[in-house]
Amino acid sequence: xxxxxxxxxxxxxxxxxxxxxxxxxEDQVEQSxxxxxxxxxxxxxxxxxxxxxxxxxxxPYIAHPVAVAGLLRDLxxxxxxxxxxxxxxxxxxxxxxxxxxxEMFGFEVRCLVEGVTKLSKFNFSSTKxxxxxxxxxxxxxxxxxxxxxxxxxxxxxxNMRTLxxxxxxxxxxxxxxxxxIFAPLANRLGIxxxxxxxxxxxxxxxxxxxYREIQSLISERRSDREAxxxxxxxxxxxxxxxxxxxxLELKGRPKHLYGIYQKMQRQQKKFEEIYDIAAIRIIVEANxxxxxxxxxxxxxxxxxxxxxxxxxxxxxxxxxxxLHTTVVGxxxxxxxxxxxxxxxxxxxxxxxxxxWKYKETGSSExxxxxxxxxxTWLRQLLEWQKDLKDAQEYIDNLKDNLFEDDVYVFxxxxxxxxxARGSTPVDFAYRIHTEVGNHxxxxxxxxxxxVLDRSLENGDIVEIITQKNSHPSLDWLNFVVTPTAxxxxxxxxxxxxxxENLIRGKGLLEKGLGKxxxxxxxxxxxxxxxxxxxxxxxxxxLLAGLGYGEVTLNHVVNRLRDITKEQQxxxxxKPELEIETHSEHTQPIHSRGKKFPIAxxxxxxxxxxxxxxxxxxxxIIGVVTRSSxxxxxxxxxxxxxxxxxxxxxxxxxWNPIDxxxxxxxxxxxxxxxxLDRVGVLRDILTRLxxxxxxxxxxxxxxxxxxxxxxSLSLDIRDRQQFEYTLNxxxxxxxxxxxxxxxxxxxxxxx
Numbered sequence: 001x002x003x004x005x006x007x008x009x010x011x012x013x014x015x016x017x018x019x020x021x022x023x024x025x026e027d028q029v030e031q032s033x034x035x036x037x038x039x040x041x042x043x044x045x046x047x048x049x050x051x052x053x054x055x056x057x058x059x060p061y062i063a064h065p066v067a068v069a070g071l072l073r074d075l076x077x078x079x080x081x082x083x084x085x086x087x088x089x090x091x092x093x094x095x096x097x098x099x100x101x102x103e104m105f106g107f108e109v110r111c112l113v114e115g116v117t118k119l120s121k122f123n124f125s126s127t128k129x130x131x132x133x134x135x136x137x138x139x140x141x142x143x144x145x146x147x148x149x150x151x152x153x154x155x156x157x158x159n160m161r162t163l164x165x166x167x168x169x170x171x172x173x174x175x176x177x178x179x180x181i182f183a184p185l186a187n188r189l190g191i192x193x194x195x196x197x198x199x200x201x202x203x204x205x206x207x208x209x210x211y212r213e214i215q216s217l218i219s220e221r222r223s224d225r226e227a228x229x230x231x232x233x234x235x236x237x238x239x240x241x242x243x244x245x246x247x248l249e250l251k252g253r254p255k256h257l258y259g260i261y262q263k264m265q266r267q268q269k270k271f272e273e274i275y276d277i278a279a280i281r282i283i284v285e286a287n288x289x290x291x292x293x294x295x296x297x298x299x300x301x302x303x304x305x306x307x308x309x310x311x312x313x314x315x316x317x318x319x320x321x322x323l324h325t326t327v328v329g330x331x332x333x334x335x336x337x338x339x340x341x342x343x344x345x346x347x348x349x350x351x352x353x354x355x356w357k358y359k360e361t362g363s364s365e366x367x368x369x370x371x372x373x374x375x376t377w378l379r380q381l382l383e384w385q386k387d388l389k390d391a392q393e394y395i396d397n398l399k400d401n402l403f404e405d406d407v408y409v410f411x412x413x414x415x416x417x418x419x420a421r422g423s424t425p426v427d428f429a430y431r432i433h434t435e436v437g438n439h440x441x442x443x444x445x446x447x448x449x450x451v452l453d454r455s456l457e458n459g460d461i462v463e464i465i466t467q468k469n470s471h472p473s474l475d476w477l478n479f480v481v482t483p484t485a486x487x488x489x490x491x492x493x494x495x496x497x498x499x500e501n502l503i504r505g506k507g508l509l510e511k512g513l514g515k516x517x518x519x520x521x522x523x524x525x526x527x528x529x530x531x532x533x534x535x536x537x538x539x540x541x542l543l544a545g546l547g548y549g550e551v552t553l554n555h556v557v558n559r560l561r562d563i564t565k566e567q568q569x570x571x572x573x574k575p576e577l578e579i580e581t582h583s584e585h586t587q588p589i590h591s592r593g594k595k596f597p598i599a600x601x602x603x604x605x606x607x608x609x610x611x612x613x614x615x616x617x618x619x620i621i622g623v624v625t626r627s628s629x630x631x632x633x634x635x636x637x638x639x640x641x642x643x644x645x646x647x648x649x650x651x652x653x654w655n656p657i658d659x660x661x662x663x664x665x666x667x668x669x670x671x672x673x674x675l676d677r678v679g680v681l682r683d684i685l686t687r688l689x690x691x692x693x694x695x696x697x698x699x700x701x702x703x704x705x706x707x708x709x710x711s712l713s714l715d716i717r718d719r720q721q722f723e724y725t726l727n728x729x730x731x732x733x734x735x736x737x738x739x740x741x742x743x744x745x746x747x748x749x750x
Contacts, residue, residue: 307326
């Protein structure tokens with residue numbers, strides 16, 4: 001029985017693409033073709049490894065790698081890229097190692113698979129940190145071989161096509177990440193067909209009502225729109241043929257749904273007010289014919305001023321080339337026209353992948369250093385990502401850098417420089433060279449002196465004036481747009497004010513950890529390892545980064561906590577990190593035993609917050625205090641925590657038992673309203689004693705003709721015991737109300 005027969009019989013629900021079926025059949029007959037053999041071996045390997053695995057949709061898992069490989073083949077991917085499409089999930093989902101992939105399929109395939117593989121087998125302190133590290137790794141792999149991101153985009157596109165089988169919250173999370181990162185990436189690489197479909201699929205899950213509404217409106221008006229466009233096409237076809245312009249393609253196409261939605265939002269218009277929801281595409285043989293075709297369009301229809309763009313003479317950073325103009329059609333409505341050659345069209349559709357399919361360039365490997373202009377944005381991204389250690393800042397800068405809304409300006413020598421929309425002369429200076437920015441004194445725009453915070457516009461000629469003694473100003477951080485400029489300014493400031501930053505960082509960490517044993521901790525191996533984990537060479541470098549704001553206190557505390565847990569035996573706590581603190585209205589908390597009551601802050605000074613007095617079983621959060629009291633433990637949702645900066649929050653949880661295996665207890669204050677009669681307090685205390693609950697303090701207030709107010713301080717094991725106790729009390733005939741007491745904001749110290 002042949003491999004293809006086995007495949008069809010074992011996976012009847014899987015529709016095998018014709019190209020794969022043909023490849024498998026030809027490889028059985030004649031195996032001398034190395035490219036085809038690599039693809040078939042990769043498929044068979046993935047098929048065997050994923051056997052028995054199923055997607056959320058219920059279909060065999062192998063359907064996903066097959067679809068990804070098919071997308072890569074349609075882009076013109078070589079055999080290595082298609083093989084990586086089949087194998088992209090096996091490191092993550094099976095026990096196969098990258099070394100084994102290299103041994104069986106070669107080094108190139110291994111690099112692509114490793115670049116795409118997520119870091120799911122590593123531990124990170126937050127989802128945001130995991131996401132940031134995933135992207136860092138992916139972009140580093142892209143620098144070695146741009147095919148990494150093309151494989152990843154194909155993977156994400158097929159996942160988006162099958163997103164309906166996931167839970168709504170996961171659909172939104174994946175769609176949001178796709179719209180913010182992967183669709184802009186596809187745009188940066190010029191892969192228009194991926195970008196448009198990704199954006200429409202994200203639109204479907206993130207704004208479902210708007211998606212359905214626009215889809216319905218476009219469908220309703222399709223026949224009228226097609227008739228109008230056909231009339232325009234007939235006019236253009238006739239005039240172009242009369243002038244001898246050879247037309248390779250002339251047709252109308254609707255704009256993708258998300259593009260229409262964006263225009264409605266940007267212009268604050270209803271759908272009925274958006275006229276150019278369709279565009280006409282003209283494809284001709286040569287550049288010269290593009291401009292001749294433009295003359296025909298402007299002769300046949302009235303052009304709208306300010307709506308002409310020449311992307312042939314001034315291509316976009318992703319190599320996109322075309323002439324764009326908007327004219328008033330025969331029915332009085334605006335109509336966009338795009339004019340390009342066949343090669344330009346291939347680049348617009350396939351982007352960086354176009355040279356795989358339509359040019360004989362040999363290897364499709366595209367290291368960044370070998371392609372100066374095409375990957376300027378990627379080189380810049382790699383430069384500044386090394387300097388950003390905060391995960392949230394990295395993700396925010398990544399989003400800003402990927403969105404393509406660029407402005408094109410010129411150097412005095414006539415070189416074109418592309419910058420993010422809103423960039424200033426300072427951004428331009430740092431784009432030229434770090435030293436130009438660091439010694440910038442002023443700027444001239446179009447031969448006139450300019451303020452440094454002016455936003456540059458298309459066509460500006462920018463000249464930077466430098467002076468040896470000039471240096472960056474921290475005020476520049478208030479208006480620069482590009483991550484490169486922002487990070488270079490910070491680096492200069494960090495180097496020039498190291499001593500001040502060192503003192504500031506040491507003070508911050510001392511307040512966060514407490515003074516006890518702080519000096520010895522700074523000299524310990526734990527602290528040196530913490531510095532390395534935070535990507536610093538020495539502890540002083542870490543403290544300077546902390547003082548400067550390059551790394552957050554929360555990040556440092558988390559790393560120190562992790563290292564302490566790894567190195568410290570669970571039954572032992574170093575003397576300098578022992579804790580004996582007193583929280584107001586609570587009993588002392590001792591941590592000299594084998595178990596800490598709070599997991600996640602082992603070895604650190606802490607106390608239970610008096611404002612909310614959390615109980616085991618309740619969700620809790622740690623807050624790094626500004627005083628010498630270490631970590632303050634609050635209930636999740638505590639009103640005081642809402643006022644705290646995110647970088648001071650520490651994830652924590654409860655340990656249920658002490659060093660002897662006995663349940664830990666925690667003080668809880670309650671207030672009871674009861675009928676004022678003799679013996680009511682005795683009955684309550686008896687009920688508590690029956691439950692083995694210790695009462696550490698009790699008080700009664702009485703007033704004529706009013707219920708008695710009884711205040712009790714109880715030793716409670718966990719939330720479940722507390723709720724059970726409250727319910728028992730509420731069922732007593734003389735009890736009117738029972739509530740838990742919080743001490744109020746006045747006792748919140750940080």
